[in-house]
Each structure stands twice: as structure tokens, then as C-alpha cells.
Amino acid sequence: MKKKLTYIFSSAALVAIAGVAATALFVWLPGGHLREEVEVIDATGSTGTYQNGTFYLEVEEGCYSIDAAASQSIPVSDVNKIKSFFEVDCAQPHHLEVIYTGDVDPSQGSTAKSEDVGAVCYTAYEQIYGKLPPTKLGDTNSLYLAWFFADPGSEFDKYQNRAVCAVTKPDATGKNYTIINRNVA
Missing domain, CATH: 2.60.40 (Immunoglobulin-like)
Structure with missing residues (x-):
């Protein structure tokens, strides 16, 4: 079709x-x-x-598709270019489940770095799942952790230290986000 x-x-x-x-x-x-x-x-x-494609830094906890219909795997490298996520019912196919959104306190200076956002996201994951997320690729049965924060420039001017933490299900290579077909959080 x-x-x-x-x-x-x-x-x-x-x-x-x-x-x-x-x-x-x-x-x-x-x-x-x-x-x-x-x-x-x-x-x-x-x-x-x-x-209502939602700007990625304005999403709330819940399930989102990256390509509106959640009809395919999405290359991980493309996700950083995508600025809109589409909210879906968690029982429907989706790519991400957002488990935390909020501001992150920077460890140094006034700008949160990836390490600061990662620490907050690891804590959120551990609170929900009772364990830390996997760090080695290849376990296609596990949920991995992804996080997003503002790009420098106008995004940072508006969203500053806002973070979005999500669980994903990559393929065995870790190069593609696959479809999640159930509510996992």
C-alpha cells in the first residue's frame, strides 16, 4: 500500500x-x-x-512516536535532528516513553551539560524500574535510556536547563530505535 x-x-x-x-x-x-x-x-x-506534534522540549511524561504513525524503526542519528514528537496512547506502537521532564541543576556554571542531564535521567530510570539502565548494546529485550536537552542558541534561551528523559528500545546494533508495542513505564 x-x-x-x-x-x-x-x-x-x-x-x-x-x-x-x-x-x-x-x-x-x-x-x-x-x-x-x-x-x-x-x-x-x-x-x-x-x-499537535509537540516540540521535543515541551513533551510531558507519556508515550511518543517520532514519525507520527510509528510505522518503522528510526535511526538514532536522526532523532537529534527531529524537533517534534507525536503523543500516542501507550498501548499503541511508539518509539519513546518519556519518564521525566524538568529543569536540571548544573554541576558547574549556569549551563547543564550532558552529564548533568544523564545523572537526573539515570535516577529517574532507577526509581521506576528498580535498576540502572543497560549500558552495553545488544540486549534487545531491555529498555535503554535516552535524554534530550536544548541546543545552543534560541532553544537554550527559551528552555535553558530543561531535560527530557525517555526509555527506548534499540535494535541489536544500537543504531535504530525500534517500535515499542506496549506500555513499559
């Missing part, structure tokens, strides 16, 4: 329309900021609209 994905961007960015197989392609246009919705139209004319 072929699907046509329509990404609607701000007026300063581009509008892209791509015909793709259901699991074939993830489209990312650098500089595009998702405004309000992603429309998914299949060849039979059925339409599903995914409203």
Missing part, C-alpha cells in the same frame, strides 16, 4: 510531499518546523490526521 505524507511547515520553511511505501522512508527537511499537523493519505483515500 502506498501512502502520501504531507508535512506542513511554517511559512518560512518548505512544504514537502512524498509518495512512500508504508515503512520505506522517513522524511526530514533541515530547518523545517512542524506547525500543526501531519496528514497521512493512503491510496484508498482514507485520511488520518496527526494533530
